[in-house]
Amino acid sequence: MKYLNLNTTFAPLGKSIEFDNFIFNGGEPHIKILEKLTDENELTITIRIRSFNDVGLLLIATDALRRMEVENIHLVVPYFPAARQDRVMVAGESLSVKVYADLINAQNYRSVTILDAHSEVTPALLSRVKNISNHQFVTTCLQNKKDYVLISPDGGALKKVYKLAQFLNGVPVVECSKLRDVKTGKLSGFKVYTDDLEGKTCVIVDDICDGGGTFLGLAKELKEKNCGELILIVTHGIFSKGLDKLTEVFDKVFSTDSFSNIENTLGFNQVSLDEKILS
Numbered sequence: 001m002k003y004l005n006l007n008t009t010f011a012p013l014g015k016s017i018e019f020d021n022f023i024f025n026g027g028e029p030h031i032k033i034l035e036k037l038t039d040e041n042e043l044t045i046t047i048r049i050r051s052f053n054d055v056g057l058l059l060i061a062t063d064a065l066r067r068m069e070v071e072n073i074h075l076v077v078p079y080f081p082a083a084r085q086d087r088v089m090v091a092g093e094s095l096s097v098k099v100y101a102d103l104i105n106a107q108n109y110r111s112v113t114i115l116d117a118h119s120e121v122t123p124a125l126l127s128r129v130k131n132i133s134n135h136q137f138v139t140t141c142l143q144n145k146k147d148y149v150l151i152s153p154d155g156g157a158l159k160k161v162y163k164l165a166q167f168l169n170g171v172p173v174v175e176c177s178k179l180r181d182v183k184t185g186k187l188s189g190f191k192v193y194t195d196d197l198e199g200k201t202c203v204i205v206d207d208i209c210d211g212g213g214t215f216l217g218l219a220k221e222l223k224e225k226n227c228g229e230l231i232l233i234v235t236h237g238i239f240s241k242g243l244d245k246l247t248e249v250f251d252k253v254f255s256t257d258s259f260s261n262i263e264n265t266l267g268f269n270q271v272s273l274d275e276k277i278l279s
Contacts, residue, residue: 002040004033004065006047006057009261012273013046013076021057029057033064042072042110048259049081055103062107075104076113078132078258078273079236083118084208101125113278115258116207116235119156134160134235135167136277138205141233141254141269142168148201148231149174151192151222153214157206164205174202176218190217192225199228209234209255211241219249243268 005016018034037043043065047058058075065073085096104112105127112126116134123131142148149172152161158175165171174197179189202222204215215232222230230250237255239246239262246253247267254269255262256277262270271277 002037002043004043004045004061006045006054006061010046010048010257012078012257012278013044013275017043019061021061023053029053029060031057031061031064033061033068037065037068037070040070042074043070044074044076046076048079049077049100050259055081055100059103059107062109072110073107074111074113075107075109076278077104078113078115078256078278080114080117080122083122086119086121097122098125115256115273115278116160118207132278133163133167134205134207134233135164137235137256137271138164138233139168140271140277141231142203145201145203148203148229149197151202151204151218152176153204153206153218154178160207161205176221178214178217187213187217190221192218192221194225197222197225197227199226201229201231202227203231203233205233207234208236208238209246210238212239212246216245216249237262237270 003014003016005011019031020034021029021031023029045061047054049055062073081100082096088095111128111130113130113132114122115132117123117131123129150161150165152158152173152175154177161173165173175193177191178187180187204218209215219230231252232246232250233254235256236258238259243253253267254271256271256273258273264270
C-alpha cells in the first residue's frame with residue numbers, strides 16, 4: 001500500500017508519495033503527483049480537513065490519482081468536518097455534515113476511515129465507512145493508571161463512555177449533564193450525579209474539545225464532589241481558546257494529532273495517530 005499524505009506534518013500510516021501543490025492567485029488549489037503510479041492499483045489518502053479549501057485539495061488529488069489509473073483509493077480523515085452540525089437546531093441552518101459527506105461519497109472511495117465520530121449521524125451518512133472507536137487511544141493515555149472513574153460529560157457522550165468502560169474491564173462511570181442555549185451556545189447548569197468521589201482519579205473522555213467550556217465547568221463541579229486527580233482525554237483537540245486554562249485546572253490533558261500538531265508541555269500530551277490506533 002502506498003500513501004498520499006496531503007498534510008506534510010501528518011503521516012499516520014506511512015511515508016507519502018511525492019507531490020507538489022499550491023494555490024493559484026484566483027484561490028484555486030492545484031496538485032501534481034510526482035511519482036509514477038501506473039503499476040499501483042491501490043492507495044490511501046490521509047488528510048486533515050479543516051476548511052472547504054482542504055476538501056478542494058482532496059477532490060483534485062483524487063481526480064489526479066484516477067487519471068493515473070489508480071483504481072482503488074481509500075480515504076483516512078480522522079476528524080470529520082462539521083460532525084457537530086449533525087442536526088438542524090434553528091430554522092435557516094444547513095445540515096452541514098451531510099454537505100461534506102455527500103462530497104466525499106461522490107468520490108466513491110473504497111473505504112472512508114474516521115475516528116471517534118461525534119454521533120451516529122456521520123457514519124450513517126458516509127458510504128463504506130470505518131468508524132474507529134477511541135478505545136486504543138484512551139488505553140494509550142491511561143497506561144499504568146489504576147482506581148479511576150470515567151466521567152461522561154453529557155448525555156451525548158454517555159453511550160460511548162459506557163462502551164469504553166466495558167472495554168476497560170468494567171471501570172465505573174459517573175454521569176454528568178449540562179444545559180446549552182441552542183441560540184447562543186452558552187453553557188450552564190453543570191451537574192455531577194454522585195454525592196462523593198472520595199478522592200478518586202476522574203477521567204473525562206469526549207470526542208472533541210473546542211473552546212473547553214464544557215470541561216472547565218465540569219471540573220469545577222467535580223472538585224466540589226471531592227475528586228482527586230483530574231484527567232481530560234479528547235480525541236480531537238481544536239483548542240480554539242488555547243490550552244492554558246485547561247492545563248491550569250486539569251492535571252493532564254491528552255489529545256491526538258487529528259486536527260493539528262501541538263507541542264507537548266508539562267500538562268499536555270499529544271498522541272500521534274498510527275496504524276494501531278486507526279485499526
